[in-house]
Amino acid sequence: MVDLVEPTLQSPEAVIQLLSARGGDSYFGEPVTVLEHCLQAAHFATADARSPELIVAALLHDVGHLLHDSGEDVADHGIDTRHEELAVYLLGQHLPPSVIEPIRLHVAAKRYLCAADPAYLAQLSPSSLLSLSLQGGPMAPAEAATFLAGPFALDAVILRRYDDDAKIEGLNVPGPEAYLDHLKALWL
Ligand SMILES: [Fe+2]
Numbered sequence: 001m002v003d004l005v006e007p008t009l010q011s012p013e014a015v016i017q018l019l020s021a022r023g024g025d026s027y028f029g030e031p032v033t034v035l036e037h038c039l040q041a042a043h044f045a046t047a048d049a050r051s052p053e054l055i056v057a058a059l060l061h062d063v064g065h066l067l068h069d070s071g072e073d074v075a076d077h078g079i080d081t082r083h084e085e086l087a088v089y090l091l092g093q094h095l096p097p098s099v100i101e102p103i104r105l106h107v108a109a110k111r112y113l114c115a116a117d118p119a120y121l122a123q124l125s126p127s128s129l130l131s132l133s134l135q136g137g138p139m140a141p142a143e144a145a146t147f148l149a150g151p152f153a154l155d156a157v158i159l160r161r162y163d164d165d166a167k168i169e170g171l172n173v174p175g176p177e178a179y180l181d182h183l184k185a186l187w188l
Pocket residue numbers: 037061062163
């Protein structure tokens with residue numbers, strides 16, 4: 001486990017503030033920052049008229065990467081930060097399962113897609129391939145079937161597609177505040 005830099009996230013405003021304040025690091029060898037990556041994923045979900053829950057899940061799916069200080073080259077050192085579990089740990093009591101579960105499952109969804117779709121595996125970026133190996137590699141057939149039968153698996157796969165697409169350098173999209181109303185409406 002890595003050291004956490006934020007012990008709690010007590011309000012929707014605090015979540016938006018965290019994204020804004022700590023999202024400036026580059027996103028693991030991709031040509032965008034973590035914040036740009038999250039905003040693009042949320043924008044793609046919005047453009048597809050997805051539910052507020054899935055839009056917020058897209059916005060926050062990588063918030064776990066903002067909660068540790070292990071550096072953006074952490075995967076190069078053979079460390080999986082389990083960022084999806086960090087997000088669940090800190091936000092699980094504040095957001096419903098329809099938001100939290102796709103976040104929790106978005107890494108599993110990548111491992112599922114790598115098993116189910118060879119074309120998906122073939123187009124992964126080098127940094128995504130490196131993290132895949134740390135995350136357990138493509139699912140075995142029985143594991144893939146179990147994953148797909150679980151609740152929110154389809155939402156997690158949809159989120160994963162936005163995650164993979166959200167690496168476009170210089171794309172102009174709305175900022176974090178655009179999602180504050182959704183976040184407030186879902187906050188528990
Ligand atoms: Fe991501």
